Amino acid sequence: MDELLDRAPCGFLNMEEDGTVTLVNQTLVELLDYKKENLIGEHINLILTSPSCLFVQLYLMPLIALEGHVEELYITLKSRNGGEIPVLINASKQSMNERNNVACILIPIRQRNKYENELLIAKKEAEAALKAKHDAIEELQVTLEALEAQTEELLRLNEQNQQFKIETKRELELARKIQQTSLTMPIQNEDIEMETFYKASKELSGDIYGIYQLDSTRYGIILLDVMGHGISSALITMSLHALFHRLIMKEGHTVERVMKGLDNHLHELFQSNEDARHYCTAIFLLIDTDKQQIDYINAGHPSALWQDANGTQFELHSTTPPLGLFKNVEFETQTLLYQNSGRLLLYTDGVDPLGTEYLHPFLMENASLSLPAFKKKMLQTLSNCPIDNSKSDDQCFIIIDIK
Numbered sequence: 001m002d003e004l005l006d007r008a009p010c011g012f013l014n015m016e017e018d019g020t021v022t023l024v025n026q027t028l029v030e031l032l033d034y035k036k037e038n039l040i041g042e043h044i045n046l047i048l049t050s051p052s053c054l055f056v057q058l059y060l061m062p063l064i065a066l067e068g069h070v071e072e073l074y075i076t077l078k079s080r081n082g083g084e085i086p087v088l089i090n091a092s093k094q095s096m097n098e099r100n101n102v103a104c105i106l107i108p109i110r111q112r113n114k115y116e117n118e119l120l121i122a123k124k125e126a127e128a129a130l131k132a133k134h135d136a137i138e139e140l141q142v143t144l145e146a147l148e149a150q151t152e153e154l155l156r157l158n159e160q161n162q163q164f165k166i167e168t169k170r171e172l173e174l175a176r177k178i179q180q181t182s183l184t185m186p187i188q189n190e191d192i193e194m195e196t197f198y199k200a201s202k203e204l205s206g207d208i209y210g211i212y213q214l215d216s217t218r219y220g221i222i223l224l225d226v227m228g229h230g231i232s233s234a235l236i237t238m239s240l241h242a243l244f245h246r247l248i249m250k251e252g253h254t255v256e257r258v259m260k261g262l263d264n265h266l267h268e269l270f271q272s273n274e275d276a277r278h279y280c281t282a283i284f285l286l287i288d289t290d291k292q293q294i295d296y297i298n299a300g301h302p303s304a305l306w307q308d309a310n311g312t313q314f315e316l317h318s319t320t321p322p323l324g325l326f327k328n329v330e331f332e333t334q335t336l337l338y339q340n341s342g343r344l345l346l347y348t349d350g351v352d353p354l355g356t357e358y359l360h361p362f363l364m365e366n367a368s369l370s371l372p373a374f375k376k377k378m379l380q381t382l383s384n385c386p387i388d389n390s391k392s393d394d395q396c397f398i399i400i401d402i403k
Contacts, residue, residue: 005025011107011108015101017061021039031077031079033080034079048076049076052077055073055075064102068093070089072088072090074086075089184210192289192403194400196209196399197396198395199394206226206237208226211398214248217289218290219289221346222248222283223348224237224282225349227280227322236269247261255295255296256331262323263324267327279323281300281301281323281348281349283298283299284296285304287402289402292339296333299331304344306336307342308341309340343374345359345397348394351396362378
């Protein structure tokens with residue numbers, strides 16, 4: 001055999017028509033891990049896998065006999081240790097010494113198989129990715145349709161909500177006007193003079209007051225602060241307003257009876273629903289300008305401040321718990337006797353940022369101011385006082401000059 005053919009970069013094999021190997025090059029021998037003498041004279045089936053044996057006998061050899069050659073047919077060789085080697089075979093019929101032989105070129109295609117397998121895997125992965133993409137697009141389309149429906153529903157609900165907000169704001173404004181209208185007017189006469197201030201932290205307030213002239217010398221003043229602020233507190237204040245108006249104006253009702261009546265009302269109001277229970281702080285004063293006497297009960301309310309003409313100050317401290325907090329509370333009237341004139345300041349806890357430590361000297365330093373000027377200065381001081389808006393409360397105060 002020619003040296004170039006023996007070391008060619010592909011396998012070469014010559015066999016008779018019955019499949020007996022007559023010649024093999026060194027390249028194929030090394031590929032199959034045989035020696036030449038082990039292959040020459042053997043049937044080609046020795047180096048073929050079982051499927052390839054059937055393919056060679058039933059297709060390749062008849063095709064060569066019919067057409068004289070074959071090109072690029074795929075078969076699998078079997079090495080000495082049983083390993084499989086995929087190859088492409090080109091074969092043609094050769095006439096030598098009046099006998100027909102078949103010359104075969106065998107080209108290993110291991111790398112090609114590897115690439116084909118990788119391409120096949122990549123193809124399957126691409127197909128899977130494409131399917132996932134189509135599924136995702138379909139799912140996205142469904143989601144978009146659902147989102148569009150939800151958006152339309154949200155727009156409809158938002159329109160309803162805006163209308164509800166407008167109507168609610170209108171109703172709250174009307175309720176605010178009704179609540180402010182229910183407040184009594186300050187009294188101005190030759191014996192007593194009053195100024196009031198009332199400001200809700202929201203549309204509605206939990207603070208309320210009442211000022212009543214019972215006869216020519218007696219005046220009833222009540223100031224309440226219901227727990228919290230807003231609609232729920234405002235409802236309670238209106239309920240209490242109707243009651244304390246009736247209690248105070250009823251002839252013969254003492255300070256104790258007024259406070260006891262309000263306390264009982266709150267307990268009866270919430271006796272079946274503890275979650276809705278509200279309590280309130282309150283201070284009620286009965287001023288008698290003829291006796292120069294102030295009878296009062298303070299139920300958990302910030303201390304009222306009294307300052308006489310000489311600058312002597314007195315605090316009307318709380319002596320009982322807030323109304324509606326505990327049952328069977330005993331209310332006892334406290335009495336403040338005064339001589340000549342004086343100034344009285346009542347306020348709710350929304351004015352507390354000033355604190356009694358500030359109000360004592362404020363009363364003292366501004367004793368000479370008229371009530372309108374005193375009120376104006378107090379409002380300026382409140383507006384300049386740093387208050388946490390998240391904790392802002394209703395603000396209310398009453399200033400009384402007894403002449």
